[in-house]
Amino acid sequence: MRSLRDGQRQARSVHRQHRPHPQHRGITRGLAIDLGSSRTRAWIPGQGVVTDTGSDQAGAYGHDGRPVRRGRIVDAESCGRMLDRIADTALGADRSDTVIVLSHPVLAGPGDRAAVREILTALGPSSVIVLDSARAAAACAGPQDGGPLLVVDIGAELTEVTLLVDGRVRDARLAETGTSDLDPGETPTALVRAVLDMVTGMWHQDRNGALLGALRRGPLLAGGGALRPDITHRIAGSLGAPVRLADDPATTVVRGAGLILSSVLRHTSAAPALPGRSG
Numbered sequence: 396m397r398s399l400r401d402g403q404r405q406a407r408s409v410h411r412q413h414r415p416h417p418q419h420r421g422i423t424r425g426l427a428i429d430l431g432s433s434r435t436r437a438w439i440p441g442q443g444v445v446t447d448t449g450s451d452q453a454g455a456y457g458h459d460g461r462p463v464r465r466g467r468i469v470d471a472e473s474c475g476r477m478l479d480r481i482a483d484t485a486l487g488a489d490r491s492d493t494v495i496v497l498s499h500p501v502l503a504g505p506g507d508r509a510a511v512r513e514i515l516t517a518l519g520p521s522s523v524i525v526l527d528s529a530r531a532a533a534a535c536a537g538p539q540d541g542g543p544l545l546v547v548d549i550g551a552e553l554t555e556v557t558l559l560v561d562g563r564v565r566d567a568r569l570a571e572t573g574t575s576d577l578d579p580g581e582t583p584t585a586l587v588r589a590v591l592d593m594v595t596g597m598w599h600q601d602r603n604g605a606l607l608g609a610l611r612r613g614p615l616l617a618g619g620g621a622l623r624p625d626i627t628h629r630i631a632g633s634l635g636a637p638v639r640l641a642d643d644p645a646t647t648v649v650r651g652a653g654l655i656l657s658s659v660l661r662h663t664s665a666a667p668a669l670p671g672r673s674g
Contacts, residue, residue, distance in 0.1 A: 422492055422493065422494050422521050422522060422659075422660065422663045423492050423493075423660070423663075424439075424440075424486060424492060424493045424494075424660075425439065425440060425493055425494040425495065425496065425656045425657075425659065425660055426438070426439055426481075426482060426485050426486055426493065426494075426495050426496070426520075426656070427439070427495075427496045427497075427649055427652035427653040427655070427656045428478065428481070428495065428496070428497045428498070428649065428652070429497075429498050429528070429531075429646075429648045429649035429652060430463060430468075430474070430478070430497060430498070430499075430511075431463065431550055431551065432461075432463045432464055432465060432466060432550065432551050432552040432553065432573075432575075433449060433550070433551035433552065433575060433619075434447065434448065434449055434551070434619075434645075435447075435448060435449075435477065435481070436646060436648075436649040437481050437485055437649065438649045438650060438652065438653035438656070439485050439486075439653075440653070440656065440657050440660065443650075443653070444646055444649060444650070445484070445485055446481050446484070446485070447646070462474035462477060464552065465552045465553060465571045466499070466500040466503065466507075466550075466552065466553045466569075466571075467503075467507055468507065468510050468511065468514070471510055471513075471514060474514060475514045475517060475518075478514060478515070478518060479517075479518055482495070482518050482520075486520075490518060490519045490520045490521075491519065491520075491521060492521060493520045493521060493522075494520055494521060494522040494523070494524065494656065494659055494660070494663075495515050495518065495520045495522075495523055495524070496524040496525075496526065496652045496653075496655055496656045496659070497511060497515060497523075497524070497525055497526075497652070498525075498526055498527065498528040498531045498648050498649070498651075498652050499511055499525060499526075499527060499528065500527065500528060500553060500555060500569060501527040501528060501529050501555055501557050501564060501567040501569065502555075502567055502568075502569045503527070508525055511525055512525055522659075524655070524656075524659065526652065526655065527557075527564065528548055528555065528648045529546040529548065529555065529557035529559060529564065529567065530559065530562065530564070530651075531647075531648045531649075531651035531652045531655065532546050532548060532615065532617040532641070532647045532648050532651050533546060533559055533562070533615070533651065534651035534652075534654050534655050535641060535647050535648070535650045535651030535654060536615055536617070536639075536641035536642070536647055536651070537559070537615055538612070541560075541561045541562060542560075542608060542609075542612065543558065543559065543560050543565075543605040543606070543608040543609040543612070544558075544559045544560075544609055544612070544615060545557070545558055545559075545594070545606065545609035545610060545614040545615065546559060546614070546615050546617060547590060547614050547615070547616050547617070547621075547630065547638075548617045548618045548648070549573065549574065549586070549590075549616065549617070549618040549619065549620025549621055549626060550573045550574070550618045550619060550620065551573045551574050551575040551619060552571065552572075552573045552575055552576070553569060553570070553571060553572075553573055554569070554570045554572055554573055554586060554589055554590060554593075554618075554620070555567065555568070555569050555570075556568045556569075556590060556593040556594060556597070558597055558601075558605060558606055558609060560605050565605055566597045566600060566601070566606075568593035568594075568596060568597065569593075570589040570590075570592075570593060572585065572586055572589055573586070573620065574586070574619060574620045574623070574626075582625065583620075583623070583625060583626045583629060584629075586620070586626065587626065587629040587630055587633055588633075590630055590633070590634075591630075591633045591634065594606070594610075594634060610634060610635075610636040611636070613636060613637045613638055613639045614630075614634065614636060614638050614639065615638075615639050615641060616630070616638050616639065616640050616641070616644060617641050617644045617647040617648060618644060618645065618647070618648075619644070619645045621640055621641070621644035621645075622644055622645060627640065
């Protein structure tokens with residue numbers, strides 16, 4: 396395991412945060428993107444996941460084809476080319492009536508979030524929404540009652556543990572380790588230990604019993620690592636709690652971002668015309 400980061404950054408509920416501004420009521424199309432360290436996935440309404448490819452398979456994205464490492468954009472130019480190609484295929488060259496939704500790690504810093512917004516804005520959409528991956532996963536597979544939810548997202552180069560309460564980030568931890576750090580046939584002891592350490596850290600900080608409630612209802616496992624029974628069974632055993640797997644865990648985040656996108660498009664189409672302007 397390389398490093399461990401944590402934080403208690405507050406965030407508004409996904410159901411309140413992403414209603415479009417009235418000036419964007421003309422938006423009719425959209426694209427949701429999960430930009431990962433090893434794979435990039437894209438989703439569009441009515442079609443579902445339309446892109447699911449390794450970030451080193453599309454070519455010309457940097458010296459070794461890795462524009463994103465450990466959840467951070469390390470080559471903005473090549474990342475922009477990759478996303479531009481995806482947007483061209485999904486939306487066409489004219490994107491003036493579109494919105495793009497992209498997920499980022501929960502603990503992405505201000506610089507990382509600003510870089511993502513700059514890249515997306517350069518693609519030419521009418522609106523850009525950047526949200527964290529835990530709330531995207533919850534939008535796809537989490538309960539709708541607003542109760543506490545523990546999201547464990549196991550990716551290729553990052554593992555995130557996030558405690559959500561009423562759709563808000565109560566606590567979040569990140570370990571810079573993932574499935575790509577495991578040798579073939581290696582047991583995932585270090586990765587599971589990282590998850591346990593992050594949950595233990597949350598336990599020491601929890602003052603309202605939210606984490607206990609989340610564990611009782613079962614952590615939601617997402618990401619490609621959730622497809623491996625040797626990982627999921629060890630996490631369940633270490634936490635002493637049943638775990639819940641989303642359908643197709645590897646695409647949980649992009650599908651959740653897609654659901655949020657669909658909500659934005661519905662609110663946009665239902666928005667009344669502004670006085671003095673055509674609808």
